[in-house]
Amino acid sequence: MLQIKNLTKIYDGGVKALDNVSFEVPDGQFLAVIGLSGSGKSTLLRCINRLIEPTAGQILWNGEDITAASQEEMRRIRRKIGMVFQHFNLVHRSKVITNVLAGRLGYVNPAWSLLNRFPKEDMEKAIKQLQRVGIAEKAYQRADELSGGQQQRVGIARALMQDPKMVLADEPVASLDPVLAHSIMSHLEDINKNDGVSVLCSLHFLDLVHRYADRVVALNEGKLVFEGLPKDIDDKKFKEIYGRDAERVG
Amino acid sequence: MKNNKKASPWNSIKVGLLSLLAMVIFAYGFQITKVDLEELRSENRQQSLVRVTRALAQPEIFEYEQVEEIVNYPIYVPCLSDGNQASAPERSASDPYLVITPACANPGEVIQVEGFNFAPLTVGPVRFVPGNDPANVVSLGRENAETDSDGHFIVSMEIPDRVSDDVQFIRATLRRNIGAPHFSKTAYDTWNKIVETVFLALLATVFGTFLAIPLSFIAARNLMKTVKSPLTSISLSVLGWPIGILLGFVAVRGVGNFSAVVGSNVWVNLAGIIVSPVLAWLGLRWALPQEEITRPSQNMRFARLGVILLAVLVSFYGLFQLASLAMSIGQTLEAVLGSFSFLGYFLFQVGDIVAIITPALGGLAAGGTLSSILGRMGQLGSEKLPVSGIKSLNLILTLIAGITIMGLLGQLIEWLYEIGEPMYTLWGPMAVGAIAGLLLAVLTKPKDALPIGMVVYSITRTFLNALRSVEALVMAIVFVIAVGIGPFAGVMALGLHTIVSLAKLYSEQVESILSGPLEAIEATGANRLQTIIYAVIPQIVPPYISYTMYRWDINVRMSTIIGFVGGGGIGFLLQQNINLLNYRAASAQMLAIAVVVASMDYISSVLREKAI
Numbered sequence: 001m002l003q004i005k006n007l008t009k010i011y012d013g014g015v016k017a018l019d020n021v022s023f024e025v026p027d028g029q030f031l032a033v034i035g036l037s038g039s040g041k042s043t044l045l046r047c048i049n050r051l052i053e054p055t056a057g058q059i060l061w062n063g064e065d066i067t068a069a070s071q072e073e074m075r076r077i078r079r080k081i082g083m084v085f086q087h088f089n090l091v092h093r094s095k096v097i098t099n100v101l102a103g104r105l106g107y108v109n110p111a112w113s114l115l116n117r118f119p120k121e122d123m124e125k126a127i128k129q130l131q132r133v134g135i136a137e138k139a140y141q142r143a144d145e146l147s148g149g150q151q152q153r154v155g156i157a158r159a160l161m162q163d164p165k166m167v168l169a170d171e172p173v174a175s176l177d178p179v180l181a182h183s184i185m186s187h188l189e190d191i192n193k194n195d196g197v198s199v200l201c202s203l204h205f206l207d208l209v210h211r212y213a214d215r216v217v218a219l220n221e222g223k224l225v226f227e228g229l230p231k232d233i234d235d236k237k238f239k240e241i242y243g244r245d246a247e248r249v250g
Numbered sequence: 251m252k253n254n255k256k257a258s259p260w261n262s263i264k265v266g267l268l269s270l271l272a273m274v275i276f277a278y279g280f281q282i283t284k285v286d287l288e289e290l291r292s293e294n295r296q297q298s299l300v301r302v303t304r305a306l307a308q309p310e311i312f313e314y315e316q317v318e319e320i321v322n323y324p325i326y327v328p329c330l331s332d333g334n335q336a337s338a339p340e341r342s343a344s345d346p347y348l349v350i351t352p353a354c355a356n357p358g359e360v361i362q363v364e365g366f367n368f369a370p371l372t373v374g375p376v377r378f379v380p381g382n383d384p385a386n387v388v389s390l391g392r393e394n395a396e397t398d399s400d401g402h403f404i405v406s407m408e409i410p411d412r413v414s415d416d417v418q419f420i421r422a423t424l425r426r427n428i429g430a431p432h433f434s435k436t437a438y439d440t441w442n443k444i445v446e447t448v449f450l451a452l453l454a455t456v457f458g459t460f461l462a463i464p465l466s467f468i469a470a471r472n473l474m475k476t477v478k479s480p481l482t483s484i485s486l487s488v489l490g491w492p493i494g495i496l497l498g499f500v501a502v503r504g505v506g507n508f509s510a511v512v513g514s515n516v517w518v519n520l521a522g523i524i525v526s527p528v529l530a531w532l533g534l535r536w537a538l539p540q541e542e543i544t545r546p547s548q549n550m551r552f553a554r555l556g557v558i559l560l561a562v563l564v565s566f567y568g569l570f571q572l573a574s575l576a577m578s579i580g581q582t583l584e585a586v587l588g589s590f591s592f593l594g595y596f597l598f599q600v601g602d603i604v605a606i607i608t609p610a611l612g613g614l615a616a617g618g619t620l621s622s623i624l625g626r627m628g629q630l631g632s633e634k635l636p637v638s639g640i641k642s643l644n645l646i647l648t649l650i651a652g653i654t655i656m657g658l659l660g661q662l663i664e665w666l667y668e669i670g671e672p673m674y675t676l677w678g679p680m681a682v683g684a685i686a687g688l689l690l691a692v693l694t695k696p697k698d699a700l701p702i703g704m705v706v707y708s709i710t711r712t713f714l715n716a717l718r719s720v721e722a723l724v725m726a727i728v729f730v731i732a733v734g735i736g737p738f739a740g741v742m743a744l745g746l747h748t749i750v751s752l753a754k755l756y757s758e759q760v761e762s763i764l765s766g767p768l769e770a771i772e773a774t775g776a777n778r779l780q781t782i783i784y785a786v787i788p789q790i791v792p793p794y795i796s797y798t799m800y801r802w803d804i805n806v807r808m809s810t811i812i813g814f815v816g817g818g819g820i821g822f823l824l825q826q827n828i829n830l831l832n833y834r835a836a837s838a839q840m841l842a843i844a845v846v847v848a849s850m851d852y853i854s855s856v857l858r859e860k861a862i
């Protein structure tokens with residue numbers, strides 16, 4: 001169970017990206033985070049693994065206070081939280097397998113990383129994850145030789161390497177075309193349904209939300225404006241979330 | 251069409267004033283830089299220009315064996331009052347001889363010198379030799395003779411203003427090349443110095459690159475901005491450096507002494523070299539398990555720390571043994587290898603260098619390690635202890651750290667300037683450090699993370715910028731004073747300049763890497779070191795290679811002139827020859843420089859294409 005309590009983030013420039021946001025995510029849920037761009041979705045997800053330091057509020061994960069964790073503890077917490085990014089964030093010049101193995105960095109001893117050595121089990125595991133997302137044959141190519149959809153699958157394999165209990169996906173399909181979008185989303189669904197991993201996924205398209213999400217939270221200018229089931233987003237709610245001028249399409 | 255600017259008298263006046271100002275600046279510049287075409291037109295200049303240009307066009311690369319025919323002929327200047335003439339020297343019928351008309355003359359008069367029986371088609375100077383010694387090497391005049399196919403020549407020369415009662419001489423020296431051309435001594439010297447030049451550039455580039463890489467990380471804003479620590483952690487890690495350096499230096503020097511006691515027997519050395527890395531590897535394998543899911547117990551962690559320490563000491567022992575082995579093998583090789591004895595010399599020197607710098611390396615390593623361990627303890631402490639406890643702990647720690655740092659700085663100043671006044675170089679700075687430390691502890695909130703990364707970043711940047719603005723040539727002058735004339739000074743100067751300028755260029759590359767992969771690696775739970783290895787380094791390899799190549803080109807150029815100030819390489823020879831007006835030799839060296847610079851340019855451009 002992930003509990004977000006009164007989370008606020010004010011950036012150095014004075015922008016209030018999150019304003020007193022509170023909600024809960026039970027284990028194994030697929031939660032969609034929606035909102036206009038600039039509404040604070042990325043900030044929210046990054047506060048959860050403290051890539052961004054929250055200004056105020058609390059994040060509890062299975063009772064452990066993430067916001068109060070020390071650097072050592074943060075390393076242990078982060079390795080249980082996989083993250084998938086809009087722009088994939090692979091290391092371009094490294095091989096695919098290296099990118100996937102990087103998911104183990106929170107587990108291996110840093111001294112051995114100096115020598116670029118991973119345990120044999122990790123190597124096998126990496127190939128297995130690549131098989132799972134269907135691109136095992138690309139393992140020894142450079143990451144930037146892959147197409148966008150393939151790169152995102154490498155990103156998912158990297159997150160899977162962490163044996164995550166939770167996956168944060170920040171608009172994972174926003175830079176992909178719709179067909180690929182479904183293939184990527186179904187991988188996330190697979191992880192969620194079969195491995196019981198909680199997924200927090202920010203999304204742009206409502207049809208994806210209806211198709212994949214168990215529950216939805218919506219942000220507008222940093223404030224939580226909706227929390228509920230996807231089917232509960234009626235026209236009135238829609239206008240609250242996306243602004244009065246927005247038109248529902250599709 | 252729309253006219254954006256209105257034409258106003260104001261604008262015209264402004265343009266006019268600006269042009270006038272530009273002209274005045276230029277006129278002043280002409281005066282300052284002494285632009286003087288008159289000088290260029292003067293006859294003296296033109297003559298020397300022609301002479302030098304011709305010499306430069308004939309680089310002294312090849313030379314012939316030469317045979318000389320020297321004939322001296324006596325002459326009185328002025329004519330004797332009794333009308334006697336100097337008597338012609340004895341000769342056999344086939345010897346070359348001179349005829350001078352008139353047989354005596356006053357200074358300033360022109361005489362005719364005619365030569366017979368010389369070897370055909372030879373050239374050489376005809377000179378006036380002052381004094382009564384025909385073997386005198388001093389000679390005056392600039393006439394040159396050239397024999398025809400019969401071995402005959404005629405030249406006119408003016409008698410210089412050398413009056414004497416004794417007999418003086420006219421000397422003709424005619425030279426002829428024999429045999430095939432061969433490399434001149436200048437060519438050999440030039441070759442030797444060019445080799446020195448290239449290696450000077452190579453060493454400076456390699457050392458500079460290695461040291462610039464770690465510096466470039468701490469001079470990169472994006473990496474350092476996120477480094478923040480609470481005051482407890484900062485003051486502990488500051489204290490860790492001097493203590494660690496001292497302990498490490500003493501410990502490693504102890505290992506070195508022990509290694510020296512063990513001796514320089516080749517077999518003992520060899521055994522040490524093989525056994526110690528194996529032991530160290532096993533120890534590290536045990537103490538640093540590759541993956542660990544649960545946290546080990548306190549006792550276990552102490553045991554591991556001890557084993558790591560032992561493993562490190564054992565590896566230092568191996569290093570000393572390696573150095574000792576290299577030195578003894580080098581010595582043997584140097585004696586037996588003949589013209590490849592430089593390999594032995596190299597081995598010996600490398601061994602020596604390793605033995606000398608290992609304690610320093612050990613000190614640095616220990617300093618870094620202790621500092622980071624203490625820093626981590628400080629971090630932990632300030633996370634877990636209550637605020638009031640941290641507050642008083644900080645007061646004590648910053649006090650000690652301030653005193654230590656300022657005291658050490660003061661002693662450095664004492665050592666540099668020999669002030670000999672402990673009030674200014676010990677007690678004073680310590681008091682300042684104490685006050686600064688206390689102020690820091692009082693003014694900051696005890697658990698706040700302070701932006702120590704940005705402080706280190708700013709200091710590093712300032713230091714790099716200051717050093718970078720000193721020309722390598724000026725650094726060479728300083729090093730020549732410090733370590734003496736020779737290529738070593740040049741290597742140090744070029745190396746230092748390479749470090750600072752590459753560190754700047756590299757760090758700009760680090761600052762321009764994509765932040766996405768960095769964030770992704772961080773999100774996996776990787777620590778800072780791992781983030782650098784897996785997210786930063788892969789992104790900076792290509793620019794680092796190309797900047798290193800670029801620096802290599804610069805260093806080759808610089809190393810050719812660093813000898814002008816005594817820094818070794820071909821510049822030394824070139825400058826000497828220019829000063830001795832030996833332009834043909836200088837020309838050979840300039841040619842060599844051109845060839846080397848062009849070919850190194852070519853090689854590096856080929857490599858660059860291959861690498862990127």
Ligand SMILES: Nc1ncnc2c1ncn2[C@@H]1O[C@H](COP(=O)(O)OP(=O)(O)O)[C@@H](O)[C@H]1O
Pocket residue numbers: 011012013015016017035036037038039040041042043044
């Ligand atoms: N590093 C930053 N510094 C200052 N402001 C930021 C930063 N990142 C995001 N913001 C601001 O915070 C708000 C929320 O941004 P973000 O979380 O990226 O929204 P979303 O992901 O929903 O598009 C925006 O107004 C954005 O301009």
Ligand SMILES: [Mg+2]
Pocket residue numbers: 038041042043170171
């Ligand atoms: Mg976003």
